Amino acid sequence: MHQQQRLNLVLELISERGNVAIADVSERLGVSTATARRDLNTLAEQRLVTRTHGGASALGSGYELPLQYKIARQADAKLAIARAVEAMIEPGATVGMNGGTTVTEAARALGRSERLASVGGEPSITIVTNALNIAFESSVRENIKIVVTGGVPRRQSYELIGPLVAASLRDFSLDIAVLGVDGLTAEFGATTLHEGEADASRHIAAVARRVVVAADQTKIGRSTFARICALDDIDVLVTDAPLAPRLTAQFEKANVQVVVAPPVRAVSAH
Incomplete structure (x- = not known):
């Protein structure tokens, strides 16, 4: 090792x-x-x-671990969730994204998507993000137009935070917001560890017609320090395993559609 x-x-x-x-x-x-x-x-x-x-x-x-030091916990789950998120995005869509490992994988899936391939050299989708790593990686993809919010970066996550995030989003209208979270419960909704990141994610969600939370099963049923939004403000949860019956009932009551991503199947070498 x-x-x-x-x-x-x-x-x-x-x-x-x-x-x-x-x-x-x-x-x-x-x-x-x-x-x-x-x-x-x-x-x-x-x-x-x-x-x-x-x-x-x-x-x-x-x-909170700095993003560059995080190893790929739940790696297969994140890849499965990323593929399920990609399937939700239509050509021409404007997609808001915050940071984190799961959303980063979703952005990579969008960049690799044949369904969302560039037509005539023009981008097929627009990603609006406060995550510098997502912006950097996606900027080389000809099928993606990247728009980066203003703000001050956090070293731990590469996410831009502060009042400039809201100011730069004020005149935007997004089709869908894809949010990574550190916790998700019926009582407290979507939460994260840092209040600045919660505020930035909240502003991304506020200008989107549809809010999708991408979270593996380790995030479900736990809450962390700062609330992003209430459960009622979420339209879809994309996760990697079915919810417990009690949670299923709570999410149904809040009108949250739960999408369980099909597992990633390893390709054997011959």
Whole structure:
């Protein structure tokens, strides 16, 4: 295992638990205690964790991994959700997108889509986003016209936040908003970890005729710090597994259509 892979796994572990001991890292990664200690020291030097006696802890409550350090948790689920989102987008559509790994995969699916291929060198869809990584990746796709909101970027997510997001969206009208979330419940609706990102996502949703939340099953039934919108404001949830009966009833009551994405089928090599 390469060092960067180890660092990613250690960060995920600290994000989940809040703190870890050197022995925990050694056992989880199958490395020596000396290697585990060096990895924790490296992360502390990068100011991603706080070094403690015998281990390390997250920088604070509500700790959020920077996007570039996130490993592909639920990777197959995200790919399946991305394909289902792509199937919802019609040629000529204007699509609002916030940031995050699931929505990034959806943007990649749109860029690769043969159904949404460029005609005569002209873009077939427009993506309006506050996510710099999505804008950068999609800018090379001739079938996509990219519009980036104003705002100040967060290092953790590459998302633009602040009053310039709302100001740049004020005169837009979007066909569909595709939103990634950190949590989704009937009681609190769609939520995320950072209030600035919640505000930006809320403004994207406000100028869209249809709001789609793209979230794998690990996000369903949990709520995080900042609300994006109430459940009633969501039109469609695209996820990777059927909801529990109680949640299904709650989402039906809120008139939220639940789309369960077909699983990604691995292609075997011959």
